[in-house]
Amino acid sequence: MRLSNIAGQTIIGWDWRKALETRIFPELSDDDKGEENAAPKSQLQAGVTLAKRYLIQEVVGLGGMGSVYRARDMHFPNVNKLVAVKEMIISAPDPLVRETIVQNFEREANLLATLHHPSIPKIYDYFTLESRSYLVLEFIHGKDLEAVISDASGFLLEEQVLTWAVALCDVLDYLHKHKPDPIIFRDMKPSNIMINSSGELMLVDFGIAKAFQTGIKGTMIGTEGYSPPEQYRGEATQAADIYSLGATIHHALTRRDPRLEPPFSFAERPIKRINQSVSSELEVIVERALEYDPVNRFKSAAEMRDALTALARKTGILVRAGSLPATPVNTDGIKPLWKFKCEDEIRGTPTISQGALYIGSYDNNLYSLDASDGKFQWKYPTDGGIVSCPTVVDGNIYVGSEDKILHVVSARSGKVVWTYYTEGPIRSSPRIADGHVFIGSDDKYLHAVNMNTGRMVWRFETADAIRSTPFVMNDMIYFGGETGDYYAINFRAEIKWRFRAKRAITSSTVGTGQAVYFTSMDGTLYALDPRNGWVLWRYRLGKSSISTPCIVDDLIITGAADGFIYAVEAKSSKEAWRFRTEHQVNGSPVIYKDSLYCGSVDGNLYCLEYRTGRLRWKFSTEGAITGTPLVYDDVVYVGSTDHNVYALLA
Amino acid sequence: MAKFFRWLSGLFGNRPKPEKKMDTANTAPLTEDQLKAIVNNQNVQFELQQLVSAAGQSVGKQRELNEDSVLAITTTMAGNSGNLPFGLYIVADGMGGHQFGEVASNAAIRTVAGLVLKKFHPYLFQVKTDSIEESFQEIMSDAVNEAQRIIQREAPGSGTTLTAALVLGQQITIAHVGDSRANFIYPDGRIETVTRDHSLVQRLQELGHITPEEAENYPHRNVLYKALGQGDLLEPEIFSIAFPQPGTLMISSDGLWGVVAEQDIIHAVNEAPNLQRACQNLVSAANAAGGPDNISVVLAQLIG
Numbered sequence: 001m002r003l004s005n006i007a008g009q010t011i012i013g014w015d016w017r018k019a020l021e022t023r024i025f026p027e028l029s030d031d032d033k034g035e036e037n038a039a040p041k042s043q044l045q046a047g048v049t050l051a052k053r054y055l056i057q058e059v060v061g062l063g064g065m066g067s068v069y070r071a072r073d074m075h076f077p078n079v080n081k082l083v084a085v086k087e088m089i090i091s092a093p094d095p096l097v098r099e100t101i102v103q104n105f106e107r108e109a110n111l112l113a114t115l116h117h118p119s120i121p122k123i124y125d126y127f128t129l130e131s132r133s134y135l136v137l138e139f140i141h142g143k144d145l146e147a148v149i150s151d152a153s154g155f156l157l158e159e160q161v162l163t164w165a166v167a168l169c170d171v172l173d174y175l176h177k178h179k180p181d182p183i184i185f186r187d188m189k190p191s192n193i194m195i196n197s198s199g200e201l202m203l204v205d206f207g208i209a210k211a212f213q214t215g216i217k218g219t220m221i222g223t224e225g226y227s228p229p230e231q232y233r234g235e236a237t238q239a240a241d242i243y244s245l246g247a248t249i250h251h252a253l254t255r256r257d258p259r260l261e262p263p264f265s266f267a268e269r270p271i272k273r274i275n276q277s278v279s280s281e282l283e284v285i286v287e288r289a290l291e292y293d294p295v296n297r298f299k300s301a302a303e304m305r306d307a308l309t310a311l312a313r314k315t316g317i318l319v320r321a322g323s324l325p326a327t328p329v330n331t332d333g334i335k336p337l338w339k340f341k342c343e344d345e346i347r348g349t350p351t352i353s354q355g356a357l358y359i360g361s362y363d364n365n366l367y368s369l370d371a372s373d374g375k376f377q378w379k380y381p382t383d384g385g386i387v388s389c390p391t392v393v394d395g396n397i398y399v400g401s402e403d404k405i406l407h408v409v410s411a412r413s414g415k416v417v418w419t420y421y422t423e424g425p426i427r428s429s430p431r432i433a434d435g436h437v438f439i440g441s442d443d444k445y446l447h448a449v450n451m452n453t454g455r456m457v458w459r460f461e462t463a464d465a466i467r468s469t470p471f472v473m474n475d476m477i478y479f480g481g482e483t484g485d486y487y488a489i490n491f492r493a494e495i496k497w498r499f500r501a502k503r504a505i506t507s508s509t510v511g512t513g514q515a516v517y518f519t520s521m522d523g524t525l526y527a528l529d530p531r532n533g534w535v536l537w538r539y540r541l542g543k544s545s546i547s548t549p550c551i552v553d554d555l556i557i558t559g560a561a562d563g564f565i566y567a568v569e570a571k572s573s574k575e576a577w578r579f580r581t582e583h584q585v586n587g588s589p590v591i592y593k594d595s596l597y598c599g600s601v602d603g604n605l606y607c608l609e610y611r612t613g614r615l616r617w618k619f620s621t622e623g624a625i626t627g628t629p630l631v632y633d634d635v636v637y638v639g640s641t642d643h644n645v646y647a648l649l650a
Numbered sequence: 651m652a653k654f655f656r657w658l659s660g661l662f663g664n665r666p667k668p669e670k671k672m673d674t675a676n677t678a679p680l681t682e683d684q685l686k687a688i689v690n691n692q693n694v695q696f697e698l699q700q701l702v703s704a705a706g707q708s709v710g711k712q713r714e715l716n717e718d719s720v721l722a723i724t725t726t727m728a729g730n731s732g733n734l735p736f737g738l739y740i741v742a743d744g745m746g747g748h749q750f751g752e753v754a755s756n757a758a759i760r761t762v763a764g765l766v767l768k769k770f771h772p773y774l775f776q777v778k779t780d781s782i783e784e785s786f787q788e789i790m791s792d793a794v795n796e797a798q799r800i801i802q803r804e805a806p807g808s809g810t811t812l813t814a815a816l817v818l819g820q821q822i823t824i825a826h827v828g829d830s831r832a833n834f835i836y837p838d839g840r841i842e843t844v845t846r847d848h849s850l851v852q853r854l855q856e857l858g859h860i861t862p863e864e865a866e867n868y869p870h871r872n873v874l875y876k877a878l879g880q881g882d883l884l885e886p887e888i889f890s891i892a893f894p895q896p897g898t899l900m901i902s903s904d905g906l907w908g909v910v911a912e913q914d915i916i917h918a919v920n921e922a923p924n925l926q927r928a929c930q931n932l933v934s935a936a937n938a939a940g941g942p943d944n945i946s947v948v949l950a951q952l953i954g
Contacts (some may be wrong), residue, residue, distance in 0.1 A: 047703055090807075091803055091804075140763065191882070225883075229850075229854075256885075258885075259881070259883045259885065260885050262853060262856070263850075263853050263875045264857060292857075292859070326935035336949055372843065389953065410894075513892070514890070514891075514892050515890070516819075527785070527890070529818075529819060529820075529821050531820065532732075532734060532818075532819055534819070534820060534821070535782075535784070535785035535786065536785055536786050536787065536823065536890045537785045537787040537890065538784075538785045538787075538788065539789070569889075571890060571891060572787075572887065572888060572889040573785075573787055573888075574892075608707075
C-alpha cells in the first residue's frame with residue numbers, strides 16, 4: 001500500500017486523470033492495433049448513428065478508455081459536416097469510480113465550452129448512453145505532434161518548431177489568464193498537440209486541465225516524462241506547464257522521447273549535442289523552461305513567448321530556412337604512417353606477430369610486411385583469393401584460401417609447413433584451440449585438424465557453406481552457417497544444441513560466460529545462452545548483417561548493411577548509440593583504449609568514441625573497407641579494396 | 651516435519667566443506683585481461699543444477715489490507731540441451747485508492763505469470779506446444795505490456811510495482827517497474843541491488859539534489875515516477891544477468907527492504923538453515939521494526 005500519507009482526495013484526482021486520458025486522433029501505434037484486435041466488439045461500427053444525429057464513419061484513434069471516431073453530423077443534411085466523437089467506455093466495476101469518471105467527463109465538456117481560442121477545439125455536444133460517455137468536438141484534419149516527430153525522416157526544422165512553440169505559449173497564456181481561475185493544462189506533451197494540414201496547431205485533451213485553486217495540492221504519480229519535478233510533489237502551477245512545454249520542444253528538436261529516459265534528465269541531453277543545427281539561442285530558451293527549480297523558469301507563458309519571438313526576429317530564423325553548419329570534424333590531414341600496395345583487392349583482416357604484419361589479398365598472396373615501415377618481407381602464393389584472417393601460433397601462420405586449402409606457413413621464411421585440403425573455397429578464418437585448428441569451408445563442413453600433423457581429426461557436416469569463424473569457449477565450439485543454422489558442438493564433434501536464425505549467419509561469434517553474440521542476414525543481433533541456446537534477447541538492426549560484434553564494457557557493438565554501427569547494452573539489449581556511415585558496414589568494429597575503429601564500404605575508416613559513438617576522425621581510402629582493422633601499439637592497420645594496406649596513428 | 655527440516659538443513663545449512671589443499675605449484679602471474687577472462691567464463695557449467703525457492707508475506711502491523719502480491723514457481727523444463735531449472739518469481743506492490751491496489755498487483759502477477767508460463771509450460775494450459783520464437787526479454791516485455799493494459803482496463807487509476815525474475819538455467823531475466831527490488835546476497839556478506847528504483851527519491855539522489863541522508867527522511871519517499879498501470883507509454887526495465895553462484899536472489903517489496911537494515915537482511919538470509927526459515931526471519935524482522943507496510947519476499951538459490 002502506498003500514498004497513505006497523501007489525502008484520499010488527491011488520489012481521486014489521479015483517477016480522473018487516468019479516466020480521461022483519451023487521445024484524439026493519434027496515428028495508430030502497434031499497441032493500439034493489438035488493442036483493436038483484442039476488443040473489436042466494443043467499438044462502434046461505421047454506419048451506426050449515435051444519438052440519432054452522429055453518423056459514425058471510422059475510428060480515428062484509440063485511448064485508454066475508448067475510441068475516437070470521425071462522424072458526420074446529420075443535423076446538417078445538405079453539407080458534409082464532420083465532427084470528432086470521443087468515446088469513453090466505463091468498465092470500472094466500482095460505482096464510486098464510475099460516478100467520478102462520468103463527473104469528470106462532464107467537467108471536461110463544461111470547461112471546453114467556456115474556452116474560445118483558435119488553438120482549442122470547439123465543443124458541440126456531450127451525452128452519456130448507458131456505460132459510455134461521448135464528447136462531440138471540432139474535427140481536426142491532421143495528426144498529433146508525436147506522430148509528426150516519429151514519422152519525420154530527420155530532425156524537424158527549427159523554424160517550424162519555433163512557430164509551434166510560439167503558438168503553444170500563446171494558448172498557455174490564454175489558459176493561465178482565464179477568469180475567474182487560471183487553468184493549468186497539466187498535460188502538455190506532443191500527443192496532446194494536433195497539427196492540422198495547414199500546419200496550425202490545436203491543444204487537445206482537457207481531461208486533467210485544472211482551474212487553479214491556491215492551497216490545494218494534487219498528486220501525480222507515474223508521469224509521462226514531460227512533467228516537472230514539483231508536479232511529483234503535487235504542485236500544479238503555471239511554471240509546471242512551462243516546463244512541460246520545454247520538454248515538448250526538446251522532444252521535437254531532438255527526437256528523443258523523454259518518456260523513455262529517466263525523469264528530469266534533459267540537462268544530460270543538451271539539444272545541440274543531438275541536433276547540431278539548432279541555434280544556441282533556442283537551446284538557451286528551452287533550457288530555461290526546463291530549469292529544475294520553478295523560480296528559475298520563465299515567469300509566465302507570455303514571457304517565454306516574448307523570448308521566442310525576439311529570437312525569431314533577431315536571428316531572422318522565421319524567414320531563413322537554412323541551418324547552422326555542423327561542428328567541423330577532423331577529416332583531412334590524416335596521413336598514413338605507411339601504405340603498401342598489393343596487386344588486387346584486400347577484403348580481409350590483418351594480423352600482427354613479432355613485428356610483422358600478415359595479410360591476405362585477392363591477388364592470391366599472403367603477405368608479410370614489416371609492421372613498423374610497411375616494407376615487404378615475403379609473400380606466399382596460393383591459388384585463390386584470401387579473405388580469411390591469418391592466425392599465428394608458435395611461429396606458424398594458419399590461413400584459408402579460396403583455393404579450398406588451409407595453408408600453414410613458417411612466419412620467418414614464408415615457406416609452407418603443411419597444407420590441408422577441403423572440398424570448397426575457404427572464407428572462414430582458422431581458430432586454434434587445444435592442439436587443433438578449427439575452420440569452416442564452403443564444402444559445408446567444419447574441419448578439425450591436428451595442428452602438428454595437418455591431419456583431419458574430424459569434420460562436422462552442416463547443410464550449407466560455413467563462412468563464419470568458429471568461436472571456442474569452455475571446450476565448446478560455436479559457429480553459424482549459410483542456412484541460418486547455428487551450432488554449439490564439443491571437441492568430439494557432438495552437437496550440444498542448435499539454433500536457427502531466419503537467414504544466413506556469416507558473422508562470427510563473440511561471447512562471455514553469460515552469452516554468445518552474433519548477427520545474421522535476417523537483420524538481427526542475437527544473444528544466446530552459451531549453455532543451452534535459449535535466446536536471451538534479439539536486437540533488430542536496420543538491415544541484414546555479416547559484421548561480427550565486439551564486446552566492450554557493457555556494450556555489444558556491431559555493423560549492418562544499412563550503414564550503421566550499433567552499440568547495444570549487453571544486459572538490457574537497449575541501444576546505447578548508433579553511428580551512420582555512408583554505406584554497408586560489413587567488417588567488425590575493434591576497440592583500442594577509449595576508441596572504436598571500424599571500416600565501411602563507403603571507403604572510410606572511422607574512429608569513434610566508443611562510449612558515445614561520437615566521431616573522432618575518419619580516414620578515406622579509394623575503395624571499400626570490408627575487413628576489420630587491427631590496432632596494436634597505437635597503430636591501426638587496415639586493408640582496402642583499393643589494394644592498399646594502411647598504417648595510421650590510432 | 652522436524653525430519654524434513656533436518657534434511658533441508660543438511661542440504662543447505664551445514665554442508666561439509668571440502669578440505670582445502672595448499673597449492674604448491676609455481677605459476678606465472680596472469681595479466682589483468684587474462685584474469686578477467688577467466689572470471690567471466692568461470693561459471694559456465696553444463697550440469698543440471700537444483701533451483702530452490704521460498705516466499706514469505708505479511709500484511710504488517712499498521713495496515714488493514716494487503717495490497718502486495720507474490721508468486722514463486724520452481725520447476726524444470728525440457729530444453730534444447732536437457733532439463734533446465736525453471737523459476738518464475740514475482741513481487742508486486744499495489745497502490746492507489748479504493749482498495750484498488752490489490753486489484754492491480756493481483757492482475758499484474760496473474761497476467762505476467764499466465765503469459766510466461768503459457769510460453770514455457772503450455773501443457774499446463776492444455777495448449778499445443780510450439781517452439782518459442784521470442785527471446786526471454788521479449789517474452790517478459792510482452793507480458794508486462796499486457797499486464798499494463800489489463801490493469802488500465804480493470805482498475806483505472808490504480809497502479810503497482812512489479813519485479814519479476816524469470817530463471818532458466820543460470821540466466822535470470824528481470825522485468826522491473828517501480829520500487830520493489832531484486833537483490834543478490836552473497837555468502838561473504840555482500841548485498842547487491844540489481845534493480846533501480848523508479849522512485850522520486852531515488853531519482854533526486856541520482857541527480858544530486860538530495861543526499862542519501864536526506865533521502866532517509868524525504869517526505870515523498872513513496873512517490874514513484876513509473877508504475878505498472880500508469881502512463882500511456884510504459885518502458886519496463888528488462889535485462890538478463892547471471893544467477894549468483896554461490897548466492898541468493900531476493901525479491902522484496904519496500905515493506906521489507908525499506909524497513910529492515912541491510913546487515914540484518916544479510917544475516918537473516920545467510921544464517922538461516924533453509925530458505926523457508928530465512929523468509930520467516932525476514933518477515934519477522936520487518937514486523938519487529940514496526941511493520942509499517944505490507945511485507946513480501948521471495949528467495950531463490952541455484953545449488954550444485
